[in-house]
Amino acid sequence: MSKKYAIGVDFGTESGRASIVRVADGREVATYVHPYANGVIDEHLPGSDMELEPDWALQDPNDYLEVLKTAIPAVLARSGVDPADIIGIGIDFTACTMLPTTADGAPLCFLPQWRENPHAWVKLWKHHAAQPEANALNERAREAGFGDLLDRYGGKISSEWFIPKAWQILNEAPEVYEAADRLIEAADWVVWQLTGRETRNATTAGYKAMWSKSEGFPPPAFFRALDPRLENIVDEKMSREILPLGAKAGGLSEEAAAWTGLLPGTAVAVANVDAHVAVPAATVTEPGRMVIIMGTSNCHMVLGQEFKTVPGMCGVVEDGIIPGLAGFEAGQSCVGDHFAWFVENALPADYRREAEERGVTAHQVLEEKAAKLMPGESGLLALDWWNGNRSVLVDVDLTGMLLGATLATKAEDIYRALIEATAYGTRLIIETFIEYGVEVNEIIATGGLPNRNKLLMQIYSDVTGLPIYVAEAEQIGALGAAMHGAVAAGAAAGGYNAIQEASRHMARLREEHYEPNPEHHAIYDQLYAEYVILHDYFGRGENDVMKRLKALRTDIKRKK
């Protein structure tokens, strides 16, 4: 087995990354990044003057093919690995990132007659223009008695998800909707291109398209309640054959073998989502240990033996992360983004100068100064809602708050208060899971922040009272994708029969970890209690001032 390798391809927002890892121990032997030529399309369509409206975010599916054609051969060459020793390929993708195609998988935007229609292109995960459809969905589905279904997703479906995006196509470009034989996640579309076979994966189906293992997609009555024209969307545009993660979607086609330099027939795993492959890649395949991907936002994932409805979560999907277990997901919509906002909009000139003179980042200067403070010493408390609240309030109209400022308040006090606020938000998510019967005993961190901000990690440990371990892999998505490739190949081919086994061999934690400081934890208990009072006061309807201010702001900007 030590001579066998798997390839993981991680499709991000701006680029795709291919990594080759050893199946025996998960070590990365080479990696290669290929940027998307058309990147995020949010101003005008490529080769066209047509301007997009705000909130639009598209991609070009050809950019995904270019990753296969460029990054896989390049990483093969870098590694010196014999293609015969590559036993499997897995991919992970942003989601919900979806597109309309013909019955044979051709994206409509590849066809000349549709090329000028923005609805023929890929709608990227952060395309937010389907908010009217999301609002209508949430209202009409509940009215029609499908509230339980919404409650699996924290009570509200996001405008970022599959059904609002599909409905937006129908509303704004019914001719594109009509012409589309398939509406499909880009993740599944890429696997289709690799294998020549259409498959759909349980993760995007479950978390983004309201599918569940026991009930399938929502019934026609659900879609009819939204819009009679949507009634048969599942029959007409989708596939009901949803494969579990790690299943083999097929063997690499001759055409894809030619693109990539790999052997035809190489096992290709069913597609997956970037956040969700990170869980086994961070060593977690059992209940009790929560994986948090910490970056511009936080994504919290934890497994459970039983399906539970926990209020304010992003979703719970059976088999959604690890086959045989319920996968729970929650999120905080603004974490690293807080600190980036602060540095861009509120960093005093002398801090900036210090960073420049010392050749360090402004974040490092702030972290050093903030690390000298004890919990409670700043006197500040913030609500981490600069970009709304995902879990557990599921309310994009909430806004940020800072309280406790005096004439002695310094930049590092505010910076630390923002870190602490995101830690309180995470603790509230964890306590909500526990309250509803989902066990959380430990945190495994991955993503960009754990590598950059030790203070943040210690504060999260002190606030939650839980130990925090850090996943070893730098490219957690590519590793997780490759692990699923090794499972798709199976033990007989030198891979693994189950993701749990792959995780045991291929995933590792760092030795360094964080334990809660009991003295700091006791102070944070007091501060967290204050956070909860304000969280509920502003977030649960007692004083809707944030929403009223936001509505007034929108109104005034519109009239101006």
Next chain:
Amino acid sequence: MSKKYAIGVDFGTESGRASIVRVADGREVATYVHPYANGVIDEHLPGSDMELEPDWALQDPNDYLEVLKTAIPAVLARSGVDPADIIGIGIDFTACTMLPTTADGAPLCFLPQWRENPHAWVKLWKHHAAQPEANALNERAREAGFGDLLDRYGGKISSEWFIPKAWQILNEAPEVYEAADRLIEAADWVVWQLTGRETRNATTAGYKAMWSKSEGFPPPAFFRALDPRLENIVDEKMSREILPLGAKAGGLSEEAAAWTGLLPGTAVAVANVDAHVAVPAATVTEPGRMVIIMGTSNCHMVLGQEFKTVPGMCGVVEDGIIPGLAGFEAGQSCVGDHFAWFVENALPADYRREAEERGVTAHQVLEEKAAKLMPGESGLLALDWWNGNRSVLVDVDLTGMLLGATLATKAEDIYRALIEATAYGTRLIIETFIEYGVEVNEIIATGGLPNRNKLLMQIYSDVTGLPIYVAEAEQIGALGAAMHGAVAAGAAAGGYNAIQEASRHMARLREEHYEPNPEHHAIYDQLYAEYVILHDYFGRGENDVMKRLKALRTDIKRKK
């Protein structure tokens, strides 16, 4: 009368200013500033290594004499006015700024045996080390049934005022208390030095030492309730002869004439306070028009026909501003200080750079950008409590809050929100006055901010819905002091018999003024309603989180 002049001497925190003004029309013909050699003494006593504790702030009374000896001859020389044409002198002072003296007026700190004792020096208005005495006073006086007396001062006596400062001397240096034949406001002490006669003025007695025209100083039972040793403080250390403003304290002594170059016998007015002389110097001698001195903090003064107890005011004193009327004072402890804090601690480097490149202040850059916003457009709302709340909550333990922040929030949004918050605070003070029967129809602004920040003035007008006029005089304190000098001289000497008459001739408003924009006022009505809800939630006990955070902060800093 056109050849007659009066001198006003304005004793500030860092320097004294003498101005010569024409009695006929109040025009300043010359002005001269003399900085105090020892300034604010807050580190160690002059000529001594003895270190002062934090919160101490002393002055050297010799610095006041040097102003008389330097600034008056200098301004006489500059003006070319014949001393025979100077008919009167008035002074105004910071308050409560007080000192212990012998029976003949010698400051104890002038005597070698007391020179090393900090309690022998002048306690400046911002000496805050008598907080324990202020706390004890407020508690014991109310327990002893003197709550009504406290309620004249918003329910609490400040640590900055006369009785806590006197009591601190007794507690910490009983030998100094014992040796002091007099405890006296520096304002009255300077007039004593000019005339050779001890007088006390109604303003400092009323606003700072709890005197009232009908009841005099508090009775011995009041002082006994605080501390039996204080029982006879009024008999032993003070003078009960309180003179109304504009009264003649006496004629200039031979000695003071020699210091100043003025003629012996020149009328000297009873002392006054900087804020209070500003009222008639801003044309106000009748009810209905509120004078606001806008600077680092705001001081609001308005006159009433009747004595009323208005909750949360700094004080109400009969004859305290204008003889024959009740003088009401309220305050906001942090106004310009907010904006200074913001520029020092939260101004992004590119704003700083823009200011430097354009050769303007950072405030100007922020003001220009903030002026482009409509009310409500920032989506932000702040509570203006970075330095506690003076009126109407009288609570130094309240802290600042900012709400409504998003990832799109810019520095100018926050800057404008801070300006608006101080305007809401002023509106709340005005509405409280009106609710308790004190008329306010118009605002007259003076102080440093009206000259520097037109946006702020317009926002105050838009928020309050009142027109705002601006006093013409740049040196409002010196003009007000000189006006009282002209009244002390009297009409027979070419002056005036009443301050109302002096005000009519000597004070003026600028032509330019501010009228509320009805559209903006309507939006601010909505925002102000939100401010009031949060003001009451955080300020009136529903959620004392600010106090708990501040107490925790103090506790942690102490243990650290």
